[in-house]
Amino acid sequence: MPEQGGGTVVGAQAWTQVVAAATRAPSIHNTQPWRFAGAPDRLQVYVDPERLLPVLDPTHRQQIISCGVAVEFAAVALRAQAREVAVDVSPDPVDPDHLATVRVLGDRAADDEDRALAAAIPERHTTRAPFLPQAVPAGLFDQLQADAGGYGVWMEDVSRDDAELVTVLLLNQAEEAEQRDPAYRAELEAWLRTDPGAVDGIPVSAVPGDDPAARPSNWLIRDFLAGQRTPQPPRPVADDDPPPPVERPAVLLLGTMGDDRAAWVQAGRALGRVLLRLTAAGLAASPLTQALDWPATRTRLQVELSLVGHAQMLVRTGWPSTPPTVTGRRPVAEVLSTGTD
Numbered sequence: 001m002p003e004q005g006g007g008t009v010v011g012a013q014a015w016t017q018v019v020a021a022a023t024r025a026p027s028i029h030n031t032q033p034w035r036f037a038g039a040p041d042r043l044q045v046y047v048d049p050e051r052l053l054p055v056l057d058p059t060h061r062q063q064i065i066s067c068g069v070a071v072e073f074a075a076v077a078l079r080a081q082a083r084e085v086a087v088d089v090s091p092d093p094v095d096p097d098h099l100a101t102v103r104v105l106g107d108r109a110a111d112d113e114d115r116a117l118a119a120a121i122p123e124r125h126t127t128r129a130p131f132l133p134q135a136v137p138a139g140l141f142d143q144l145q146a147d148a149g150g151y152g153v154w155m156e157d158v159s160r161d162d163a164e165l166v167t168v169l170l171l172n173q174a175e176e177a178e179q180r181d182p183a184y185r186a187e188l189e190a191w192l193r194t195d196p197g198a199v200d201g202i203p204v205s206a207v208p209g210d211d212p213a214a215r216p217s218n219w220l221i222r223d224f225l226a227g228q229r230t231p232q233p234p235r236p237v238a239d240d241d242p243p244p245p246v247e248r249p250a251v252l253l254l255g256t257m258g259d260d261r262a263a264w265v266q267a268g269r270a271l272g273r274v275l276l277r278l279t280a281a282g283l284a285a286s287p288l289t290q291a292l293d294w295p296a297t298r299t300r301l302q303v304e305l306s307l308v309g310h311a312q313m314l315v316r317t318g319w320p321s322t323p324p325t326v327t328g329r330r331p332v333a334e335v336l337s338t339g340t341d
């Protein structure tokens with residue numbers, strides 16, 4: 001039984017700090033589709049059915065992955081506050097919005113890893129700008145794979161050989177299909193923000209203004225501004241101009257054996273851990289999930305890469321060339337209840 005009335009009780013103020021860290025999690029279109037309920041010895045995490053993306057994510061898969069990252073960030077923040085925690089991922093059949101419980105078991109000393117991962121939470125941001133043309137250290141991949149494996153999530157590097165050809169092709173096909181779909185574009189535009197004080201959605205300052213298709217990279221990032229850009233004439237290129245530097249991102253594919261809510265939460269937890277590990281190593285990252293948005297391209301990826309299980313997440317990572325853009329969050333009071341309010 002968790003100790004109550006002693007040092008392990010988490011009060012409303014401490015939950016506010018933990019949930020502030022949890023809500024720094026990335027979420028699809030920055031929808032922040034989560035709710036939290038703090039009790040003295042546990043934090044319940046729910047998906048918020050009010051903040052869905054019916055066109056892009058009708059099954060709520062990507063939103064539940066987003067909530068899974070928030071679960072992981074909460075656990076990391078608690079461990080850095082010297083709490084022993086356990087996470088139960090067993091969505092409640094009576095309340096399908098309930099996704100996970102972060103239980104506080106007692107006190108323990110925080111170690112260097114706990115502190116380093118917690119310090120990475122406010123430093124992590126989605127970086128869509130081109131990365132420097134420098135390879136990601138090969139040894140880091142093994143560490144990330146082991147991290148993901150701890151949640152029952154497999155991880156593959158798809159930025160090599162045939163896997164890159166297949167993934168890039170499907171990503172491009174999915175992006176093109178999305179741009180042709182007026183419902184997709186309307187939903188995307190509804191989550192774009194021009195107000196610098198916006199507390200949700202994607203600020204236009206966080207997405208590159210140039211056409212992603214014109215970027216010297218194999219990997220096409222999601223185009224948030226398609227249809228809103230004034231066409232530019234191609235830049236004149238002289239015969240002796242050096243070729244533009246081509247970024248060399250590593251692209252990681254995360255997947256699970258199952259494809260239900262519990263698997264999606266676990267995929268999110270693994271994603272959260274991987275992103276914090278990358279940030280702590282000085283790397284930047286951005287999800288690029290177009291090929292996984294639609295059943296047709298998601299299934300083709302599974303077949304053509306002979307995946308055992310289901311693809312859940314694609315993340316490009318590399319060395320940042322520019323400082324990150326900080327994206328807004330809703331106030332904690334909007335998403336946390338503690339029974340005292």
Ligand SMILES: Cc1cc2nc3c(=O)[nH]c(=O)nc-3n(C[C@H](O)[C@H](O)[C@H](O)COP(=O)(O)O)c2cc1C
Pocket residue numbers: 024025026027028029030062063065066069124125126127128201202221222286287288289290325326327
């Ligand atoms: C499940 C999931 C899918 C995402 N897919 C994309 C994507 O395809 N392209 C992209 O640029 N960003 C993607 N993102 C990143 C979000 O847009 C980003 O997390 C959000 O805008 C908040 O910004 P931040 O990560 O900088 O805090 C995704 C994030 C999650 C969790």
